[in-house]
Amino acid sequence: MKKMQISKAFTLIEPGPIILVTTHDGKKNNIMTISWTMVVDFTPIFALTTGPWNYSFAALCKTKECVIAIPTVDMLDKVVGVGTCSGADTDKFEKFGLTPVQGKYVRSPLIKECLANIECKVINIVEKHNIIVLEGVAAYIDNSRKEKRTVHAIGDGTFIVDGRKLNRREMMLSKLPDGI
Amino acid sequence: MKKMQISKAFTLIEPGPIILVTTHDGKKNNIMTISWTMVVDFTPIFALTTGPWNYSFAALCKTKECVIAIPTVDMLDKVVGVGTCSGADTDKFEKFGLTPVQGKYVRSPLIKECLANIECKVINIVEKHNIIVLEGVAAYIDNSRKEKRTVHAIGDGTFIVDGRKLNRREMMLSKLPDGI
Secondary structure, three states, rough: EEEEOHOOHHHHHHOOEEEEEEEEEOOEEEEEEEOOOOEEEOOOEEEEEEEOOHHHHHHHHHOEEEEEOOHHHHHHHHHHHHHHHOOOOOOOOHHOOEEEEOOOOOOOOEOOOOOEEEEEEEOOOOOOOOEEEEEEEEEEEEEOOOOOOOOOEEOOOOOEEEEEEEEEEEEEHHHHOOOO | OOOOOHHHHHHHHHHOOOOEEEOOOOEEEEEEEEEEEEEOOOOOEEEEEOOOOOOHHHHHHHHHHEEEEOHHHHHHHHHHHHHOOOOOOOHHHHHHHOOOEEOOOOOOOOOOOEEEEEEEEEEEEEHHHHHEEEEEEEEEOOOOOOOOOOOOOOOOOEOOOEEEEEEEEHHHHHHHHOOO
């Protein structure tokens, strides 16, 4: 994994891929699968929705940090598996053959097998809606990986894989942040 | 456009497509292009991030309502066009050949050419982060449309078109809301 400019990390979340979020509660690592995410600012600030129904929620609130990891389509069964069991009784890294890698700014681990990882600090929790607001502090991408297609959850148990890429940079130049 | 069960409307936003948001400020209709959205609850509750830099923001805050319209890939140039001009000096429905259709619960118009539309009420504004929280009150889908592929903004002027669909319903049955 190579360091990625933090100013470009919002481009990992803006297209709306399903993500993995890791935490470390002081004793052990955990992972949850989340598809309710959005970019809130280019800097980057992200929001995600979770709550007490996710075992990771307590660690997220207590430690105020996490890692967002971006899986690709070849990892879909692991992603669904992570999302359908609980860290309360399962070591998900072990169960799904995922490798935790120590980041630099947070204790939550990066996931080696993922396309990209973003170390994040929790900067706000909007309790009324279970919205967690995160600041990305460091990002990494594995450009050596052949499979780069991410997956989008529909929410009904089906998923859409990334298809063709279309370029409208010229039309959009006035709206793109500097250096993007 | 046929009525869609409101309990299924979250599946339109969960995959993270770029959307159009219409408003009516009391005098005229307007449209903005947004890709910073997420689902917050199945009921459905949605969040989107916007702010005073968007001309539509004032109407959204004043009228506390909008319509989320889901465009498809054949509409990409209109979507980018809508996102790169301002309602302050442009009638975007006229400029981009889009047809406003009166909904039932809000004054903001549906967009006839879109795959789906959701009438929404603003239920909260998290001012610190410019996060608007919406409740979907009615949803419509045009199943007669051939082109159903949506588009995901990367944020750098490029876009990913929906590709293949994968089914993991069986693995996920325990996690799906009733009737989904």
